Amino acid sequence: MTALQTTWSQVRERQISMMRLTCETLGHVLQDLTANQARALRDGDDGWSIIEILCHLRDFDEIFYQRAVMMLKLEYPQLPGYDHEAMAIERAYQQEDLQDAYKTLRSSRQRFIQFFEALSPQQWERGGVHPERDSFTMTDAAMQVGLHDLDHLEQITRVLAQA
Numbered sequence: 001m002t003a004l005q006t007t008w009s010q011v012r013e014r015q016i017s018m019m020r021l022t023c024e025t026l027g028h029v030l031q032d033l034t035a036n037q038a039r040a041l042r043d044g045d046d047g048w049s050i051i052e053i054l055c056h057l058r059d060f061d062e063i064f065y066q067r068a069v070m071m072l073k074l075e076y077p078q079l080p081g082y083d084h085e086a087m088a089i090e091r092a093y094q095q096e097d098l099q100d101a102y103k104t105l106r107s108s109r110q111r112f113i114q115f116f117e118a119l120s121p122q123q124w125e126r127g128g129v130h131p132e133r134d135s136f137t138m139t140d141a142a143m144q145v146g147l148h149d150l151d152h153l154e155q156i157t158r159v160l161a162q163a
Contacts, residue, residue, distance in 0.1 A: 015142040022149035023109045038098045055093035058105040065112045068141045071128045081131030
């Protein structure tokens with residue numbers, strides 16, 4: 001194994017750890033939040049409520065997982081795009097239960113972590129065409145999960161700090 005392979009291996013392990021940690025951190029942030037607060041506290045007048053942000057994270061965890069599965073099974077697939085604003089309305093995020101949404105996210109995340117942990121070095125190199133980023137590898141997919149989580153964790157903590 002070369003130093004570069006070791007470095008990529010370490011990067012990937014750290015990304016998997018970040019996936020686990022961001023999901024746990026989200027649970028700590030949400031633990032004392034009431035259902036009413038989750039629906040009422042918003043990111044600005046027209047922004048999402050905390051429950052909508054959580055449901056978005058939950059649903060995109062599944063989307064990110066399905067894209068990774070596509071990259072594993074297909075030769076350089078065109079990954080589907082999604083309208084997250086439309087999903088929030090169509091799936092009635094505002095009416096969801098906070099604890100159920102987080103429980104589903106945790107379950108989804110565990111499956112996703114197991115998926116990444118099982119990849120061989122060759123499978124980590126598989127890729128596809130991301131609808132917003134063009135060329136996209138499995139390593140990019142792992143990094144996207146953690147960065148997406150962090151973006152929305154910052155959003156939730158900012159909303160809570162402004163309350």
